[in-house]
Amino acid sequence: MNNRFRVGVVGVSTERGWGTTAHIPALRALSDVFETAGVANTSLASAKAAAAAFGIPRAFENVAALVASPDIDIVAVTVKVPHHREVVTAALEAGKHVYCEWPLGNGLAEAIELAELARQRKVRAVVGTQATASPEVELVREMVANGYVGDVLSSTYLGSGPTWGDEVTRGDSYAMDARNGATMLSIIGGHALAAVQSVLGPVDEVEGVVSQRRKTVRIVGTGDSIPMQTHDHVMLNAVLKSGAPLSLELRGGLPRGTRLLWEINGTLGDLRMTATNDQVPVINITPLRVEAGQRGEQGYRDVEVAKSRDFDFVDTGFARNVAAIYRQMAEDLIHGTSTAPDFDDAVALHKVIDAIERSDQTRMRVRID
Numbered sequence: 001m002n003n004r005f006r007v008g009v010v011g012v013s014t015e016r017g018w019g020t021t022a023h024i025p026a027l028r029a030l031s032d033v034f035e036t037a038g039v040a041n042t043s044l045a046s047a048k049a050a051a052a053a054f055g056i057p058r059a060f061e062n063v064a065a066l067v068a069s070p071d072i073d074i075v076a077v078t079v080k081v082p083h084h085r086e087v088v089t090a091a092l093e094a095g096k097h098v099y100c101e102w103p104l105g106n107g108l109a110e111a112i113e114l115a116e117l118a119r120q121r122k123v124r125a126v127v128g129t130q131a132t133a134s135p136e137v138e139l140v141r142e143m144v145a146n147g148y149v150g151d152v153l154s155s156t157y158l159g160s161g162p163t164w165g166d167e168v169t170r171g172d173s174y175a176m177d178a179r180n181g182a183t184m185l186s187i188i189g190g191h192a193l194a195a196v197q198s199v200l201g202p203v204d205e206v207e208g209v210v211s212q213r214r215k216t217v218r219i220v221g222t223g224d225s226i227p228m229q230t231h232d233h234v235m236l237n238a239v240l241k242s243g244a245p246l247s248l249e250l251r252g253g254l255p256r257g258t259r260l261l262w263e264i265n266g267t268l269g270d271l272r273m274t275a276t277n278d279q280v281p282v283i284n285i286t287p288l289r290v291e292a293g294q295r296g297e298q299g300y301r302d303v304e305v306a307k308s309r310d311f312d313f314v315d316t317g318f319a320r321n322v323a324a325i326y327r328q329m330a331e332d333l334i335h336g337t338s339t340a341p342d343f344d345d346a347v348a349l350h351k352v353i354d355a356i357e358r359s360d361q362t363r364m365r366v367r368i369d
Contacts, residue, residue, distance in 0.1 A: 135307070150268030207237045
């Protein structure tokens, strides 16, 4: 197409970070519909360095200058969670479409505020719950919808949170303080629950236990220790609106045993999903091995998963599912549809996270509002 959507990315490092490893290659892979038109960081020097490193035509002095530019159509927000509210608000107030990484806000109240502002401004506001666009999750969703497992009897999810183990990078150390909103429950749990709900329907009520067992964590490369002021374990019993029970457990770090396992058990058959990359066993990033078996069959068989369409990078890259959300966003903007997860979807997911936290605090079962 001649008129591509011009994206301004907030938060691109020359060395690391989700904007660098996922958003930049995703946008490059979708050059038919997107142009990476600008970047803004915490300083103009940092923005210029990123622009030079990735061939981005314009470096902005700050976020205010980027969102005010008539040369930007979409603002991609890839900064740390505590800054989401400020950057997203500025973009929405300027009338820009937004792609904000998950979590949308530092807690439910911020998410509700941003979703309301997006409705007022009548823009497309997308949240990066990329697992919902994973080709494996899409396949499983289709199989369940088409009756492969029959009536769902139960689902079990076992996952890992690599960041919340014995070591953490300096860049991710802010996640060691729960007040910053980047917890294992909100990030790893949020992406897992987004996938589960996209396949099996919404959660109705929860009973959760959120625990912290580690007291300190080492900084990678230095050996320095800092306090761990957040949880490193989550256990959840839930009931879906369908009536099916869900059991979910998240363990901090990279345990020696199973690192990612999602099972769906039904009256006619079963589905099983595991990580193909055991070093990044999180459902919004890793490709999944999908296995299936029906009544009368012995064990499981592998189910072939279609490759992501028209992406130039290696199909197993971090950018794969991010690109899928961008593709959905482009099609929504072109055709007026609503296929990409939006801020209202983010609020619904934040409500589940909030209910789990309240259940842990009260030691009571909590129904989702």
